[in-house]
Amino acid sequence: MRTALVTGGARGIGREISKTLAERGERVLIHYNKSEAEAKQLAQELGTVALCADISQSEQVVSMAKKIEDEFGGVDILVNNAGIAMQKMLCDTTLEDWDRIFGVNMRGTFVLTRELIGGMVRRRYGRIVNVSSIWGETGASCEVAYSASKAALIGFTKALAKELSLSGICVNCIAPGVIDTDMNENIEPEIMALLAQDIPLGRIGRADEAAACAAFLCSEQARYITGQVISVNGGMYI
Numbered sequence: 001m002r003t004a005l006v007t008g009g010a011r012g013i014g015r016e017i018s019k020t021l022a023e024r025g026e027r028v029l030i031h032y033n034k035s036e037a038e039a040k041q042l043a044q045e046l047g048t049v050a051l052c053a054d055i056s057q058s059e060q061v062v063s064m065a066k067k068i069e070d071e072f073g074g075v076d077i078l079v080n081n082a083g084i085a086m087q088k089m090l091c092d093t094t095l096e097d098w099d100r101i102f103g104v105n106m107r108g109t110f111v112l113t114r115e116l117i118g119g120m121v122r123r124r125y126g127r128i129v130n131v132s133s134i135w136g137e138t139g140a141s142c143e144v145a146y147s148a149s150k151a152a153l154i155g156f157t158k159a160l161a162k163e164l165s166l167s168g169i170c171v172n173c174i175a176p177g178v179i180d181t182d183m184n185e186n187i188e189p190e191i192m193a194l195l196a197q198d199i200p201l202g203r204i205g206r207a208d209e210a211a212a213c214a215a216f217l218c219s220e221q222a223r224y225i226t227g228q229v230i231s232v233n234g235g236m237y238i
Contacts, residue, residue: 004218005068005075007031007055007112008082010039012181013131016211017079021218022046026077029068031055033082055082056103058111065115074119077218080109080153081131085183090144098145105149109156117164126169127218130157131210134177134233150175154229161227170226172217176210177233200235 004021008014009030015038022028030050032039039050051067053060068075084104086097109130120126135143136150154173161171178184178195187195196204210232216222217230231237 001025001027002076003027003029003072003074004077004079005029005031005051005116006079006081007108008033009079010035010042010050012183013176013179013207013210013214014079014081015042016207017081017214018042018046020208020211020215021077021079022048024215024219026218027072029072029075031064031082055108055112056100058107061108061111062115065112068116069119074123075116076120076123076125077127077129078113078116079129079131079214079218080113081214082108083131083133083150085143085146087142088145089142093145101145102149102152105146106152106156109153113160117169120169121164121167124168126164126167127222128160128164128169128171129214129217130154130171130173131214132157132173132175132229134175134231134237137175137229137231138237157229158227165226170217170222172222172225172227173229174210174213174217175229175231175233177205177231177236179205179207179210179232181207198236199233200238203234205232205234 004026006018009018010032018028043050053064130153132153133150135147139147157173213232
């Protein structure tokens with residue numbers, strides 16, 4: 001049994017990744033920040049634990065990583081899924097907005113990965129999957145900060161894959177398109193319908209479909225795949 005940590009693992013794509021990995025026999029640690037009830041319920045269902053930390057606060061991330069090392073001996077699989085979105089024109093984006101979105105979407109990933117890769121290197125085994133976005137590949141109007149943070153994750157993935165490859169660690173990224181999760185719950189149904197029309201497969205994606213791709217990259221079958229960005233977008237961006 002390998003140990004996996006899924007950040008933002010209580011809701012949306014993260015929840016489905018947690019469930020998929022657990023069904024495969026992994027011991028899954030579920031990170032959450034505000035979704036305490038959902039995280040604890042899922043942890044009970046999966047027979048595991050939920051860990052709370054604000055991923056944008058480095059001291060909390062370091063503390064969580066230490067707890068994981070002390071109590072579980074580190075992790076073999078790390079899924080950096082925690083993220084926040086923001087829709088604002090760049091001229092209305094404050095420094096606080098920018099720092100917050102990069103703090104969660106990028107800096108938290110950097111700090112947590114830095115703290116946990118030591119054990120992977122010692123064991124000469126690891127799977128790291130970062131969850132970016134289609135907007136990290138293409139950019140999105142009125143989502144400059146979000147797009148930039150998700151694009152940074154892609155660069156982080158490619159560079160880290162090269163750095164860790166000789167240590168037996170595969171680092172990859174998924175870039176979901178429009179997925180039916182609560183992150184998109186504020187989008188009006190008419191807008192979602194229009195988005196679906198722009199998708200060659202003709203529909204909005206499901207969280208379990210994105211999760212299946214992430215889980216595959218965490219598996220032994222993906223042992224010769226590293227530094228890649230897999231676009232789970234129904235053909236919206238080819």
